[in-house]
Structures are given as structure tokens and as C-alpha cells.
Amino acid sequence: MTGKHLTRRSMLKLAGLSLFGAAVAACGGTPAPTATPAKPAAEPTKPVAAATPAPAAKGIVLKGMMWGGSQRDEQRDAALRAVYPDLPKVEFVVGGSGDFEVANTLRLALASGDKNNIPDIVQFNKTQVPEFAIAGELMDLGDIYDKYKNDIYAGVAEVCQYDKKWVGFPLQLKSKLFYYRGDMFEKAGIKTSDIKTTADFITVGKAFHEKFPNSYIINMGPQPAGYFGWEIYSAYDNARFADPDGKWVVANAQWFNDGFKFFKDILDNKISLPIEDFSTDWQKGFKENAIAGSLIAQWMANFLPTYVPDQKGLWKYELWPVFQPMADQRYGSDAAGSLKVIFKKCPHPKEAADYMTKWALDKTGVLAVAKGQGLTPMIKSAKDEFIAWTKKGEKPPALTDAQWQVYPSNFFGPDYYEVEFKSYDYLKSFVYDPSATKEKPILDQWLNKYLTGAVGLAEALKNAEADMKQQIGNPYKI
Structure with missing residues (x-):
């Protein structure tokens, strides 16, 4: 029917x-x-x-x-x-x-x-x-x-x-999975088991780009994909914009502070191809081997094989690295x-x-x-x-x-689902409130200003909270 x-x-x-x-x-x-x-x-x-x-x-x-x-x-x-x-x-x-x-x-x-x-x-x-x-x-x-x-x-x-x-x-x-080109990582002498901290990721990203000058370990521009941030923030316990009484916590939120800094490190160290997810160049980047990795959610398994069917068997997959000093990044999710x-x-x-x-x-x-x-x-x-x-x-x-x-x-290999099932026990959700659709654009606006060098980190989060207070008021009263 x-x-x-x-x-x-x-x-x-x-x-x-x-x-x-x-x-x-x-x-x-x-x-x-x-x-x-x-x-x-x-x-x-x-x-x-x-x-x-x-x-x-x-x-x-x-x-x-x-x-x-x-x-x-x-x-x-x-x-x-x-x-x-x-x-x-x-x-x-x-x-x-x-x-x-x-x-x-x-x-x-x-x-x-x-x-x-x-x-x-x-x-x-x-x-x-x-x-x-x-x-x-x-x-x-x-x-x-x-x-x-x-x-x-x-x-x-x-x-x-x-x-x-x-x-x-x-x-x-x-849930969150890290997809990467196993063949290229091997040629670059990179083992994902060596990536334990955010600093490790930057070091590995530089080494990878040095080995493959036309390729990058991930893609990300000055406005990261909306879900990228929430995947990081949701790893923290009780991550939210405001407490249940409507008191804003953005300016001092560890999850936003750490996530913003990680994005800035990626951009400043030039380890990412500066294009956005689902842009016209995204598929092209995978096809031309310019993008060799993706920190993303498990749903990428439904897209990547259709983008690069000729790369069957070359892509590997595992839980995200822990990424210290951030909260354990094996946990979290894209909107749960x-x-x-x-x-x-x-x-x-x-x-x-x-x-x-x-x-x-x-x-x-x-x-x-x-x-x-x-x-x-x-x-x-x-x-x-x-x-x-x-x-x-x-x-x-x-x-x-x-x-x-x-x-x-078929595309990734017969053991793929073992890892996806494992990731289900690491899923955590960000604590959205009823005004999340207004809060997200404000936060992303100040993230972009921070990443482009217009403002500092503390100022970005402080101004994001001030804008939310002014434009939204109590986020639980809609």
C-alpha cells in the first residue's frame, strides 16, 4: 500500500x-x-x-x-x-x-x-x-x-x-562511530589506538596530512555541522542550556567550553578539509580521497557506501576515541x-x-x-x-x-554490526529544553565568531548566554 x-x-x-x-x-x-x-x-x-x-x-x-x-x-x-x-x-x-x-x-x-x-x-x-x-x-x-x-x-x-x-x-x-580509511591510515603508520587525547588527534591529523598532502583526517569548516557539536556536548553528564528552573548555564558550561576549544584546535592546526557536511563538495571529497575520516553518528553507514561504492572494504569503523581531557567521547549521540x-x-x-x-x-x-x-x-x-x-x-x-x-x-565488512551494537550501550542524550530550536542558532552564531577569531572563547559563551536571555527569557516557558 x-x-x-x-x-x-x-x-x-x-x-x-x-x-x-x-x-x-x-x-x-x-x-x-x-x-x-x-x-x-x-x-x-x-x-x-x-x-x-x-x-x-x-x-x-x-x-x-x-x-x-x-x-x-x-x-x-x-x-x-x-x-x-x-x-x-x-x-x-x-x-x-x-x-x-x-x-x-x-x-x-x-x-x-x-x-x-x-x-x-x-x-x-x-x-x-x-x-x-x-x-x-x-x-x-x-x-x-x-x-x-x-x-x-x-x-x-x-x-x-x-x-x-x-x-x-x-x-x-x-550512537557515535568513527569511520576512517584503514588503508590510508596504515600507509601513514597511524593506529587509532594511539588516539587517546584531543592533542593526540591533532598530532595524528598533522602526520596524516604530511603523508597525504591532498587528504585530511576529517572535514570541517568554520561552521561545524550542527550534529557534530551535540555529539560532543552530549557526552557530559546533564549537559544542557539551562537548569530546570530556567537559569542559564551556557557561559560556564564545561561541555560548550571543551567542544568549542576542540573545534578551534582542529581549524587552527589545519587538519580538516574546510568543507561542510552534506554540501555539494562533501561527496566529491570522499570520492577523491580528500576526506579520509569522519567523527559522526552510526547513520553515516547508510550514506558513505552510496557515496563511494568503489571504496568497499577500505573503510574501518570503531567507537570514538576517549578524547581526554573532554568527557569520555565514546559516549553521547546525535539527538539520541x-x-x-x-x-x-x-x-x-x-x-x-x-x-x-x-x-x-x-x-x-x-x-x-x-x-x-x-x-x-x-x-x-x-x-x-x-x-x-x-x-x-x-x-x-x-x-x-x-x-x-x-x-x-557488505560495504564495511561482516563484523560491522558487532561494533554498531557495542555503541548502543554508550549512547547518551543532551538535555534539550522546549526552546532548543531558538538556542541552537544563537550558540552556533557565537561558535562561528569564535572559530573565525572575531571573539575569544569566554566572550563567545558569555554573549551567547546574554542573547538567549534577551531573546528567549525562560526557556521552559513557551
């Missing part, structure tokens, strides 16, 4: 019924991150027994909303039905081109007062969750997670919990991750929760979706079977031959 887009008439109808002007904030605030996750256990947890199929509810049709397109959700649904054929049918609706638009669509639906306007299953990024969790709109999934909580990665708890309550099912964990939530007021919350449990937490369903569409499992008990399956080279029915050729385990 093809996912539907909300019509202009439907949107206008909802807009006319809503208090739209009071609900514009795109990012919600998140709770303080949980304590630093324990190191991954040596042995996987015992698998949870498969969920018992529930009789299909007669006449029930669930509505699932996502952004961008519905093809992947449709493919996953088809794979799930191969093992659970009695699940209710699902109609997939595209709520916008991105996560912010989906969140706005839900604000309108809730304001309409008509539960039929509220989808049963909604895709969010973690940054959208707090707004609706604070308002008490999201279904409490605690009873479900009581059965599965010992079978999930620490990153799942970071993404799917708010204020210690389970409010969603995991879709993607945006994405998840599926269920609104209390939707037409079929119980049936939606049962569907998503089988889709995201039940081993039988999880493996069916993984093997049918290629989605990485988020439960530990599925890990070994999933990895064994990827090593067999059996193409998921939903993928084309071309897509299968650039599948991570």
Missing part, C-alpha cells in the same frame, strides 16, 4: 481548530540523561519468549505516521505480517518532510479535539518527545517494558524514556535517536501498543523485520542471529540488488 499525505484541506481544518500560535516550539526539552551507562556485558542477555499472537481486532485499521515517505514502514509491516498475520491492518500517512513537521501535525490534531485526527502510531525524534510527555499525552508503556527491559541496550532507555517513564518504541539509535510513540487519545492505543511490541521488542517480530527489510534490531537477544544472518549474505526481500551491495555489512 502507498502512504498517504495529509491533504491541504485536512491541514486547514485542523489549523482552524487549534491554538496554533501557542504551539510552535519544534523541540521539546528532555530529562537529565541517566547516569553513564555501564560498560557492555560480556554475555548477551537471555532471550525473551516470543509474544503470543493476539486475535486480530475485527474492522480495526491502525494509522501510522512518519516523515519523508512510507515505503520503509510498509516493507517492515509486510515482514512483520509474515510471522504475525493476524495483526490489525495499518494505513501509513506521511505527516511532513521532517520530524518538526510531524510534531506540528500532532499539535494540530490534539487541538482539534477529535481523536480520529490522531494517528495510532507516530514517529518522533527524541527532541520532540518531552513537549508531549510533559503534557501527559503519551501512553505509559511501563507494563510492556517490564517484560523486555533486561533485553535492551542502554541507548534504548535513553531514547525511549522520559522522566523515568517508558513512552516509546525504538526505531534508530544515533528516533522512536515510535502512541498517544493516549488515539483511536486504538491498546492495539497500537501490541503491534509495536511485536515490531520492536519481541524477538520473533524483530528478526522478521530485520531479515525482511534490513532494520537493525534493538534487542540484545536478536543480536547473534542477526549478525549470523548478515554474514550469510542473504538479501532482504525488500532491498534491491543495488541497495544490498551497499548494505553496511
Whole structure:
């Protein structure tokens, strides 16, 4: 089936019924991150027994909303039905081109007062969750997670919990990985195990560029990619713009201070190719061997193989270096991750929760979706079977031959997922508040001024905080 887009008439109808002007904030605030996750256990947890199929509810049709397109959700649904054929049918609706638009669509639906306007299953990024969790709109999934909580990665708890309550099912964990050209590093005599500090990284970056004058260990210009900063800042405990009382902490925040300094060291020492991520020159930089590394999130595994398919087997991967004296940079994330939530007021919350449990937490369903569409499992008990399956080279029915050729385990090597799974236990989230969409541009503006030498570090952070106070006030009052 093809996912539907909300019509202009439907949107206008909802807009006319809503208090739209009071609900514009795109990012919600998140709770303080949980304590630093324990190191991954040596042995996987015992698998949870498969969920018992529930009789299909007669006449029930669930509505699932996502952004961008519905093809992947449709493919996953088809794979799930191969093992659970009695699940209710699902109609997939595209709520916008991105996560912010989906969140706005839900604000309108809730304001309409008509539960039929509220989808049963909604895709969010973690940054959208707090707004609706604070308002008490999201279904409490605690009873479900009581059965599965010992079978999930620490990153799942970071993404799917708010204020210690389970409010969603995991879709993607945006943990941090370091991708690099193993062949070029070897020729330059560089071992990643020697990179323990930020100073080590600068030294290695210089040595690499000396060996390969037309190549750089990473790319970064005077305006680093937005997610690069948050990946660094989120490694710190309780990293945030303001405390829960609305008191700003930017000027004296260790996470911003350390991150800004690291970026400046990279630029001043000329170890990065000065182009931006997702610019027109980015792919070209990889293709021409000008970019030989990327400190980024695990989602890069879905892009890099399509950029340079001829470099198959040359790229290596591992957790980020610790990067002392900063907080342990193996931890952190790019906006934590994405998840599926269920609104209390939707037409079929119980049936939606049962569907998503089988889709995201039940081993039988999880493996069916993984093997049918290629989605990485988020439960530990599925890990070994999933990895064994990827090593067999059996193409998921939903993928084309071309897509299968650039599948991570084919492009990077059969052991790729061992490292990605390991990274899930190192995921931590930055503590976003409801005004994050206003705070981020202000911080980035002063970061750019600092990196270009217009202001000093202390002045940059002090002025960023002053601008936030003036332009935003209390970030929790929107």
C-alpha cells in the first residue's frame, strides 16, 4: 500500500481548530540523561519468549505516521505480517518532510479535539518527545517494558524514556562511530589506538596530512555541522542550556567550553578539509580521497557506501576515541535517536501498543523485520542471529540488488554490526529544553565568531548566554 499525505484541506481544518500560535516550539526539552551507562556485558542477555499472537481486532485499521515517505514502514509491516498475520491492518500517512513537521501535525490534531485526527502510531525524534510527555499525552508503556527491559541496550532507555517513564518504541539509535580509511591510515603508520587525547588527534591529523598532502583526517569548516557539536556536548553528564528552573548555564558550561576549544584546535592546526557536511563538495571529497575520516553518528553507514561504492572494504569503523581531557567521547549521540510513540487519545492505543511490541521488542517480530527489510534490531537477544544472518549474505526481500551491495555489512565488512551494537550501550542524550530550536542558532552564531577569531572563547559563551536571555527569557516557558 502507498502512504498517504495529509491533504491541504485536512491541514486547514485542523489549523482552524487549534491554538496554533501557542504551539510552535519544534523541540521539546528532555530529562537529565541517566547516569553513564555501564560498560557492555560480556554475555548477551537471555532471550525473551516470543509474544503470543493476539486475535486480530475485527474492522480495526491502525494509522501510522512518519516523515519523508512510507515505503520503509510498509516493507517492515509486510515482514512483520509474515510471522504475525493476524495483526490489525495499518494505513501509513506521511505527516511532513521532517520530524518538526510531524510534531506540528500532532499539535494540530490534539487541538482539534477529535481523536480520529490522531494517528495510532507516530514517529518522533527524541527532541520532540518531552513537549508531549510533559503534557501527559503519551501512553505509559511501563507494563510492556517490564517484560523486555533486561533485553535492551542502554541507548534504548535513553531514547525511549522520559522522566523515568517508558513512552516509546525504538526505531534508530544515533550512537557515535568513527569511520576512517584503514588503508590510508596504515600507509601513514597511524593506529587509532594511539588516539587517546584531543592533542593526540591533532598530532595524528598533522602526520596524516604530511603523508597525504591532498587528504585530511576529517572535514570541517568554520561552521561545524550542527550534529557534530551535540555529539560532543552530549557526552557530559546533564549537559544542557539551562537548569530546570530556567537559569542559564551556557557561559560556564564545561561541555560548550571543551567542544568549542576542540573545534578551534582542529581549524587552527589545519587538519580538516574546510568543507561542510552534506554540501555539494562533501561527496566529491570522499570520492577523491580528500576526506579520509569522519567523527559522526552510526547513520553515516547508510550514506558513505552510496557515496563511494568503489571504496568497499577500505573503510574501518570503531567507537570514538576517549578524547581526554573532554568527557569520555565514546559516549553521547546525535539527538539520541528516533522512536515510535502512541498517544493516549488515539483511536486504538491498546492495539497500537501490541503491534509495536511485536515490531520492536519481541524477538520473533524483530528478526522478521530485520531479515525482511534490513532494520537493525534493538534487542540484545536478536543480536547473534542477526549478525549470523548478515554474514550469510542473504538479501532482504525488500532491498534491491543495488541497495544490498551497499548494505553496511557488505560495504564495511561482516563484523560491522558487532561494533554498531557495542555503541548502543554508550549512547547518551543532551538535555534539550522546549526552546532548543531558538538556542541552537544563537550558540552556533557565537561558535562561528569564535572559530573565525572575531571573539575569544569566554566572550563567545558569555554573549551567547546574554542573547538567549534577551531573546528567549525562560526557556521552559513557551
